Amino acid sequence: MRADNFIKKTEIIKKNIFKIWISGILFLLTFPSFSAVQPTEKEVTDSYLYLLGRYLVIRQENQDVNIEKNNYNKIKYNTPGLTEFANPNLDVVYLESWVAVDKNNGVILNVPEIKDRYYTVQLLDGWGEVVANINERTYPKHPYGKFAIVLKGSNPKNIPKDALKVEVPFNKVKMLARVELKGTPDEAVRLQKRFTLEAPAGIKIEPVVNIPDFSNSKLIGADIFLKVDEVLKSYPDSMPKAPEYQKTVKKVADYMKSSDEAKKYIENIIQTKTIPEFMKKTTSYGVEKDGWVATYGAGNFGDDIVLRDSINFGGIWANTTNEAIYFGGTKDAGSNQLLNGNNTYKIVFSKDELPDLMADAFWSITLYNTPDYHVAKNALNKYNVNNMTKLxxxxxxxxxxxxxxxxxxxxxxxxxxxxxxxREFVLTFRLYVPKEVVRNGSWTPPAIQKIK
Incomplete structure (x- = not known):
């Protein structure tokens, strides 16, 4: 009898302990401030900068698709010389599209034959990483004709036998093609219009992720952590350390949701430290020399979240170094002060290191105001010099x-x-199909010198 009572009491104690444990878990879930761990300042900053790379691309996709009404799988043929958007390359005529595919359907890209003129069709993922370039250098045996843009690992039935497959990592890619003007813009435009897309009906297209509005002069704050799951699910990231960054991002997001005080803590770090430090880096991040900053990792960023952010912030859709290298002229070499439109500067190329000798395709130097990276207004409507200018x-x-x-x-x-x-400004020095001495860093542009 005593044994039975002991067993019953033991069972009751076990049940009560279990109830207390369950109640504790439910309490912590109901009041996450008791379970969320406060992230460090570095964790907040790294998480913010990691997410910002994706947010900048989402912002651009929203601008293209929802504001400018450029539908998926439809080419926008840009007019040569347009200067309304940020960081325009005035030496080429652009065509662009957001290409959407699914596991059952590919999209056919028709590329015309182009001789003695630079061109490339650049495909980029949802984080600004270059997926492919289509041109005579990357596809020497099939430089023009039909290309089938397909989801990696899929085998759509709508692909013609004469089309070369180009696999993409997810259901959307940005397509940006450039055709060199080369002094004959009418011919460049004629070639531009011969690029076409063929897309079957019925492709499932996910809408653009809805994010808060923000600008380069007023970046998004702590609200960047409000839709972490949706944003990260919207596009896979090829960055090697992406899983590590994403784990920390979720930690910060969980903490921010735990209380108003937690959100204030996150917001304070972002506004007083993260954003100001990032804005400084947008004009000086990379290899600095003589007032120039070189971004040798553009297009394929590895684990460099700051470089990816800087490119997506100031010159979205930058290409890889085999296609182009971009030098950003940001400072007077003598004083180390940012370039200002009130002052006069000069750059002197020696006869043995002229820009024409440093690129197999073409070069240009274009002036943009900061922080919006639009061309500087002037009475002459002159914004650059290049290899076609009669210098x-x-x-x-x-x-x-x-x-x-x-x-x-x-x-x-x-x-x-x-x-x-x-207005403060930057000089963007573009070298298309740069020489090896440029790609390996042996050659850099001469100093930017302020004239007193």
């Missing part, structure tokens, strides 16, 4: 490029890029 050389064979609010005394007008007074 004047100095008597010793060197070449001087000028930037300033007025034509400098003794300067050649053709060699001058006007600045906008009162």
């Amino acid at each position: 004047n050389k100095n008597k010793d064979g060197s070449l001087t490029i000028w930037a300033g609010p007025e034509l400098p005394k003794g300067a050649f007008r053709e060699n001058w890029i006007p600045t906008e007074k009162g």
